[in-house]
Amino acid sequence: xxxxxxxxxxxxxxIDLAIGVILGAAFGKIVTSLVNDIIMxxxxxxxxxxxxxNLSFKVxxxxxxxxxxxxxxxxxxxxxxxxxLFNKLYTRKKKVEEASPSLTKEExxxxxxxxxxxxxxxxxx
Numbered sequence: 001x002x003x004x005x006x007x008x009x010x011x012x013x014x015i016d017l018a019i020g021v022i023l024g025a026a027f028g029k030i031v032t033s034l035v036n037d038i039i040m041x042x043x044x045x046x047x048x049x050x051x052x053x054n055l056s057f058k059v060x061x062x063x064x065x066x067x068x069x070x071x072x073x074x075x076x077x078x079x080x081x082x083x084x085l086f087n088k089l090y091t092r093k094k095k096v097e098e099a100s101p102s103l104t105k106e107e108x109x110x111x112x113x114x115x116x117x118x119x120x121x122x123x124x125x
Contacts, residue, residue: 015086019079026075033068037061 008014041060103111 015083019083022079023076026072029068030065030072033065037064037068 038060
């Protein structure tokens with residue numbers, strides 16, 4: 001069961017989905033900040049300085065918006081580094097699996113014969 005879960009979790013589409021959820025949440029913060037800190041204060045200014053959140057005049061919070069974008073970039077870069085490391089380890093594992101040569105039937109038979117001869121040689125000594 002653990003092996004099956006490991007195979008499931010390491011499939012590309014599961015990892016892609018996880019990345020999408022994380023980046024989507026971080027991007028959602030950008031959109032929320034754009035609306036709350038940039039667009040709504042401008043609309044409030046156009047409507048006579050009304051801030052809809054607490055009905056008072058409020059200045060644009062463009063610093064909050066920039067901070068949200070920086071947060072998003074940090075999250076995206078962290079995920080990028082993690083996936084890059086994950087892919088590097090995964091491809092290294094694949095290369096090791098591919099590098100181990102599979103024996104032909106003749107080679108298997110010769111190996112069995114060699115092992116039998118070695119076993120017989122030990123018994124006679």
